[in-house]
Amino acid sequence: MRTPIPVVWRVVLAASPILAAILVSVASRRTWMERAGIGLTGADVTGGLITATALMLVITVALLLVVKTVGRRVTGIVQALVGVGIAAVVLTHRSASPHQWAAKGVDAGAPQMTVTPWPWVCLVAGAMTIVTGAGIAAFADRWPSRSARRTGELVGDSRSAWDALDRGEDPTLADFRTQPGARSQAEPESSESNSDELAHEGGNGSHNGR
Secondary structure, eight states: OOOOOOOOHHHHHHHHHHHHHHHHHHHTEEEEETTTTEEEEEHHHHHHHHHHHHHHHHHHHHHHTOOHHHHHHHHHHHHHHHHHHHHHHTOOOOSSSSHHHHHHHTTSSSSSOEOOOHHHHHHHHHHHHHHHHHHHHHTGGSSSOHHHHHHHHHHHHHHHHHHHHHTOOOOOHHHHSSTHHHHHHHHHHHHHHHHHHHHHHHHHHHHHHH
């Protein structure tokens, strides 16, 4: 079994898609292009495609919480493909069509269009998603699951029990003695048993004397 991936890297790989989804969602509502004082948001320019990619990112993050090794690898690949889709949407929508400007009441002969930094924010989010998705797919078999951790605990307990049996000890009694208050409860019982034994021996002695 390969060494589990460090907790820090698991947090980074799980949190990066969430951050990317937030960036894409926010950027899709901001103005990407402006002409004659009127702007087009990312959702207007891409026809809602950029918003759909943010939703797909959220779904892949949710899947990471329930899938196992194979499913995690597939989820990572899908997440990387979503990142490629984000970059493709941004690069193929670097300008708006005359129809889109006309829908906003802007004449085609209006002054030159201005592009804001928000498309670049989506492009960075897409690149980040590609890297994290590839990382999740690559380290899928080094991502410990809850069942694996529980199995390790059970194996450790069984080994301790066998070791105790090899030493000639009762593992159940050992567990009882390690519990808080067990010693204080056991001591009165042993004292009572010793008293009973002494009384029994005294009775036998007096009977033999007679």
